[in-house]
Amino acid sequence: MRDAVTSEALREAGLRATRQRTTVLDALRGRPDAITAQELHGELRGTGEPVGLTTVYRTLASLADAGLLDAIPREGEQAFRLCSDDHHHHLICEACNRVDELTAEEVERWVDAVASRRGFRVTGHRADIFGLCAACARS
Amino acid sequence: MRDAVTSEALREAGLRATRQRTTVLDALRGRPDAITAQELHGELRGTGEPVGLTTVYRTLASLADAGLLDAIPREGEQAFRLCSDDHHHHLICEACNRVDELTAEEVERWVDAVASRRGFRVTGHRADIFGLCAACARS
DNA sequence: CATGATCATGGAAACCGTTGTCAATTTCAA
């Protein structure tokens, strides 16, 4: 019963709780870094619960659609990370791919101010910081 | 001699001022929207100054490297737009691809505050607003 | 339990934006 929460989350996302999907979602839990479909496929390949590459791609896309994952663009490919429901921004380490969530009142106010000043109808915005996390910077 | 400025800009970027490169850079002048390599290649195909697709790709990449262009990521591909030298953010219309530059003191302060608070070594940041420009919103 | 109807899986092939290859051409300093 170690994946009761996982199955629940999948069902809430409107997805059947298959072995593959719970495996993918479980692999994401507690992981501080964003990971790509290919990387995840590689990691699962070794374990007793492999998941087809196509299925990993599909599952990550579905979970991101459902708002359970954030898509973190990386050089030429796309990485994913479990995220909270609420709107947030990111602190992204380019060395270890760790992603921390940030709330940013000043950014939200900036967006509103700019939009109303220029008659712009906002559908979304993005504000992320790239660099080296404390651990990576020290080495 | 209508492209004296263009040639000059190319040379400053460390690139020879060939017909193809001046054509590409001229096509970008005065254009309010970001455009992809394929789109630009298509537009130039009709004119008397066509440029090979590979060359368009290479030229846009070089100009972006030189800091003359901003790369604006679009669904699965990359669009480019002439930009100013100084650091700035973007107001991006998803309908007409118009891109306006924004300066944002609040954002810069936010980045510094977050970084110093979490011992993060910043190498870059991004803050862009997506939606519909005044013209597109009204239709 | 059947028993279909629907959804999910995964290997292989296709897709598509982009980059590499390389012979022919152009640029530019001397």
Add this chain to the structure above:
DNA sequence: TTGAAATTGACAACGGTTTCCATGATCATG
């Protein structure tokens, strides 16, 4: 003018992602 070095462009290759489709799992319903 001239030759070394840079540039061009048709074409092939690349790599992440998606599509195909035959097989297998899931889930109502009787």
